[in-house]
Amino acid sequence: MARVMIVGAGGVGNVVAHKCAARAEFTDILLASRSVDKCEKIAASIGSPKVTTAALDADTVANTVKLIEEFKPDLLINVALPYQDLVLMDACLQTGIHYLDTANYEPIDVAKFEYSWQWAYRDRFKNAGLTAILGCGFDPGVTGVFSAYALKHYFDEIHYLDIIDCNDGNHGKSFATNFNPEINIREITQPGRYFENGEWVEIPALSIHRPIPYPEIGDRESYLLYHEELESLVKNIPTLKRARFWMTFSENYITHLKVLENIGMTRIDPIEYQGQQIVPLQFLKALLPEPASLATNYTGQTSIGCHITGIKDGKEKKYYVYNNCQHAAAYKEVGSQGISYTTGVPAVVGALMIVNGNWKKPGVFNVEECDPDPFMELLGPMGLPWHEVFDGVSPFEN
Numbered sequence: 304m305a306r307v308m309i310v311g312a313g314g315v316g317n318v319v320a321h322k323c324a325a326r327a328e329f330t331d332i333l334l335a336s337r338s339v340d341k342c343e344k345i346a347a348s349i350g351s352p353k354v355t356t357a358a359l360d361a362d363t364v365a366n367t368v369k370l371i372e373e374f375k376p377d378l379l380i381n382v383a384l385p386y387q388d389l390v391l392m393d394a395c396l397q398t399g400i401h402y403l404d405t406a407n408y409e410p411i412d413v414a415k416f417e418y419s420w421q422w423a424y425r426d427r428f429k430n431a432g433l434t435a436i437l438g439c440g441f442d443p444g445v446t447g448v449f450s451a452y453a454l455k456h457y458f459d460e461i462h463y464l465d466i467i468d469c470n471d472g473n474h475g476k477s478f479a480t481n482f483n484p485e486i487n488i489r490e491i492t493q494p495g496r497y498f499e500n501g502e503w504v505e506i507p508a509l510s511i512h513r514p515i516p517y518p519e520i521g522d523r524e525s526y527l528l529y530h531e532e533l534e535s536l537v538k539n540i541p542t543l544k545r546a547r548f549w550m551t552f553s554e555n556y557i558t559h560l561k562v563l564e565n566i567g568m569t570r571i572d573p574i575e576y577q578g579q580q581i582v583p584l585q586f587l588k589a590l591l592p593e594p595a596s597l598a599t600n601y602t603g604q605t606s607i608g609c610h611i612t613g614i615k616d617g618k619e620k621k622y623y624v625y626n627n628c629q630h631a632a633a634y635k636e637v638g639s640q641g642i643s644y645t646t647g648v649p650a651v652v653g654a655l656m657i658v659n660g661n662w663k664k665p666g667v668f669n670v671e672e673c674d675p676d677p678f679m680e681l682l683g684p685m686g687l688p689w690h691e692v693f694d695g696v697s698p699f700e701n
């Protein structure tokens with residue numbers, strides 16, 4: 304039994320609040336975010352007396368500490384933006400509660416994400432006897448659990464990992480991002496990077512792409528991106544010879560993105576406009592549809608999984624594990640699109656792992672450092688069934 308505080312009332316926050324409300328383990332739920340009206344709308348759609356709401360600017364530790372002291376949660380789920388990660392971790396330490404998020408910290412003025420800032424909290428969480436779970440969405444998140452599960456059950460050594468992420472959905476808008484536009488565009492416009500033979504190889508943004516087959520979908524053009532779980536997986540699975548991340552984008556999306564980039568709309572440095580300082584990407588975010596608003600009439604599905612090659616008992620083995628998620632089914636269940644759903648469900652499964660003791664250990668952890676079995680067991684029943692293919696045809700060469 305636990306009291307949980309959810310910070311962030313966007314697309315993902317909606318899913319997390321719905322799924323927490325449906326679990327008996329969570330007796331009281333506080334949904335807190337900058338715009339309290341969004342929290343209230345979500346709470347009304349859930350209609351449970353367990354859910355209360357509050358306004359919170361989570362950019363300052365003092366605000367967050369005050370609210371935590373009033374509500375007294377056991378655990379905080381951070382589904383606001385990566386900019387708030389450190390403030391929320393500090394607030395958890397000050398008040399003695401556990402922490403979980405879905406995206407690693409990045410400073411607002413540098414488009415750079417890495418785990419170093421959050422890994423630096425390890426000793427403090429350890430000494431306080433508290434658990435912090437980092438990156439517990441789908442990717443990062445389930446992709447790390449999939450990799451840990453493969454290593455635990457099917458491989459002596461993992462050598463090659465290709466994480467493949469396809470959104471074959473259609474929201475009917477000319478251009479929109481499926482999660483926070485600012486974070487999404489910062490991620491995609493930075494140089495690509497992958498790990499090979501002990502080194503990181505950097506490539507110009509979106510310069511390597513190829514068709515990759517996805518189950519029930521078929522071949523889709525997929526772009527090699529740098530994605531945050533690569534950093535922790537390479538560290539935690541030291542036998543990896545190569546680790547890459549691929550994501551699909553439509554031609555329409557890439558064209559819009561290139562134009563926006565060419566005209567300076569994706570810049571994150573402030574510019575002077577009519578006597579005011581504005582950040583072009585933040586202005587663009589204000590114009591684009593909110594991720595949560597895409598859910599109505601979203602058709603098609605997502606498919607995210609891991610292609611893994613390695614050895615077991617001296618023989619080469621191939622393994623593919625994936626989930627497909629229908630946007631319309633997610634909407635019918637909780638009123639969200641598939642990207643929010645595939646992020647929010649694992650966050651709640653991770654929170655349950657802390658509450659039921661399976662992942663409750665002092666320190667700061669990436670998901671692959673925790674036992675994958677209880678997480679995998681709950682993932683399907685919670686809404687994200689997964690499928691395995693053993694020694695099938697891999698689209699990737701070694």
Ligand code: NDP
Nearest residue numbers: 311312313314315337338361383406440441442443482483
């Ligand atoms: P949204 O933009 O829809 O929602 C973000 C929410 O955070 C909004 O409610 C926003 O409030 C709130 N917020 C922003 N700043 C603050 C602040 N200072 N204090 C309090 N609340 C704040 O984003 P999503 O729901 O799509 O994404 C949420 C998170 O999930 C992001 O960090 C994203 O990177 C991560 N994510 C992770 C994935 C994974 O697989 N691991 C995949 C997709 C997303 P307001 O409405 O006032 O702006």
